[in-house]
Amino acid sequence: MKRIADSTVRRLSMYLRYLEDLDTRGQHTASSDELAHLCGTTPAQVRKDLSFFGSFGKRGLGYPVHELTARLREILGLQREWKVVIIGAGKIGAALANYRGFRQRGFSVAGVYDNDPSKIGQPWGEAVIRPMDALVGDISADDAPIAVLAIPADGAQAVVDRIVAAGVRAILNFAPTQITVPPHVNLKSVNMAMELEGLSFALTNAGYLDEGAA
Amino acid sequence: MKRIADSTVRRLSMYLRYLEDLDTRGQHTASSDELAHLCGTTPAQVRKDLSFFGSFGKRGLGYPVHELTARLREILGLQREWKVVIIGAGKIGAALANYRGFRQRGFSVAGVYDNDPSKIGQPWGEAVIRPMDALVGDISADDAPIAVLAIPADGAQAVVDRIVAAGVRAILNFAPTQITVPPHVNLKSVNMAMELEGLSFALTNAGYLDEGAA
Numbered sequence: 001m002k003r004i005a006d007s008t009v010r011r012l013s014m015y016l017r018y019l020e021d022l023d024t025r026g027q028h029t030a031s032s033d034e035l036a037h038l039c040g041t042t043p044a045q046v047r048k049d050l051s052f053f054g055s056f057g058k059r060g061l062g063y064p065v066h067e068l069t070a071r072l073r074e075i076l077g078l079q080r081e082w083k084v085v086i087i088g089a090g091k092i093g094a095a096l097a098n099y100r101g102f103r104q105r106g107f108s109v110a111g112v113y114d115n116d117p118s119k120i121g122q123p124w125g126e127a128v129i130r131p132m133d134a135l136v137g138d139i140s141a142d143d144a145p146i147a148v149l150a151i152p153a154d155g156a157q158a159v160v161d162r163i164v165a166a167g168v169r170a171i172l173n174f175a176p177t178q179i180t181v182p183p184h185v186n187l188k189s190v191n192m193a194m195e196l197e198g199l200s201f202a203l204t205n206a207g208y209l210d211e212g213a214a
Numbered sequence: 215m216k217r218i219a220d221s222t223v224r225r226l227s228m229y230l231r232y233l234e235d236l237d238t239r240g241q242h243t244a245s246s247d248e249l250a251h252l253c254g255t256t257p258a259q260v261r262k263d264l265s266f267f268g269s270f271g272k273r274g275l276g277y278p279v280h281e282l283t284a285r286l287r288e289i290l291g292l293q294r295e296w297k298v299v300i301i302g303a304g305k306i307g308a309a310l311a312n313y314r315g316f317r318q319r320g321f322s323v324a325g326v327y328d329n330d331p332s333k334i335g336q337p338w339g340e341a342v343i344r345p346m347d348a349l350v351g352d353i354s355a356d357d358a359p360i361a362v363l364a365i366p367a368d369g370a371q372a373v374v375d376r377i378v379a380a381g382v383r384a385i386l387n388f389a390p391t392q393i394t395v396p397p398h399v400n401l402k403s404v405n406m407a408m409e410l411e412g413l414s415f416a417l418t419n420a421g422y423l424d425e426g427a428a
Contacts, residue, residue: 009415013408076411077418091309101407170413186416188409193315194227195402197290199384201223202400204291
């Protein structure tokens with residue numbers, strides 16, 4: 001089960017969103033066609049993705065919505081609450097801390113950390129901003145939080161090294177830099193400039209193709 | 215050239231970052247080993263990625279830093295300025311508008327749009343927040359901006375339909391919902407809850423494996 005592709009996990013998240021929605025509206029079964037349509041993929045892909053995790057549904061009857069919802073929550077590790085620490089009380093950190101979707105999906109903000117003396121002690125949702133120096137001491141190795149890194153590039157690696165040493169095993173990185181972690185630590189990076197560059201590449205490339213066709 | 219994988223484009227962005235850095239520091243050549251080490255990939259991958267776009271460097275001499283930097287900027291479409299409109303003047307929008315990396319890489323914020331009457335007219339960096347109703351009229355089809363969608367899920371598709379009709383061909387979506395666009399429009403989505411779910415999946419999965427091994 002270790003080698004499930006990221007793209008598969010993302011689709012599982014998406015199936016779960018739509019199934020929860022269908023469940024709330026009282027729909028009992030969903031076909032692979034319906035899930036595929038909602039999620040912008042193919043029915044064959046839906047069946048393949050879900051077959052990884054056992055047998056769901058009966059041919060011709062579709063997937064049982066409530067049962068599949070519960071199973072996907074379990075597969076994605078959402079049947080428990082995950083603590084999240086937000087490192088950096090800037091705009092990205094604020095956007096994340098205020099994002100209702102997190103709590104709905106079982107992620108709770110356990111703490112927000114910043115180095116700025118004018119921010120330390122300020123209330124932040126249900127938390128209070130704490131100094132970065134307190135971060136390592138606050139991390140309990142037997143219940144290590146997911147860390148969201150929302151700080152500038154400079155010094156990001158040093159912070160990562162400290163929290164990994166303290167027991168953090170999952171990091172969502174918004175710092176615009178490449179960071180490295182040991183193999184047992186899960187890292188995902190979101191780099192907004194790189195996303196935009198992907199778009200400028202696509203636009204530029206389409207331009208070339210258009211010119212070629214003209 | 216159309217079918218270059220997203221993951222390749224992301225690595226090109228990363229090579230460019232490090233090459234610019236080396237260029238600034240006056241380094242004239244870089245080996246595929248060096249680029250691979252800096253970017254967390256393999257020398258073979260570096261050579262393969264760069265070979266897509268012509269012949270660079272000489273065997274044993276490494277890549278010419280300045281020349282490759284210029285070529286990568288061209289490949290990624292960064293030799294020109296791209297206008298970006300930010301739709302939604304919330305925290306994500308603010309984080310994006312204030313992100314220095316954008317301007318450094320040739321993206322300029324052409325406008326910020328929101329529906330909230332208390333925000334309209336407020337200064338926002340070098341721009342002023344304009345009403346959503348003005349958005350479609352502001353988009354010029356012959357110089358259409360990249361649109362960054364930083365609004366709630368409700369109504370996101372309706373906004374997308376309107377800006378696509380107005381000529382937008384590239385969208386970076388932060389709205390936590392699946393949106394659909396016609397084939398000629400480039401769409402990238404960043405969904406922070408799904409990134410966290412990817413981490414909870416990895417942590418849960420690692421747990422199962424640990425138990426299995428114990």
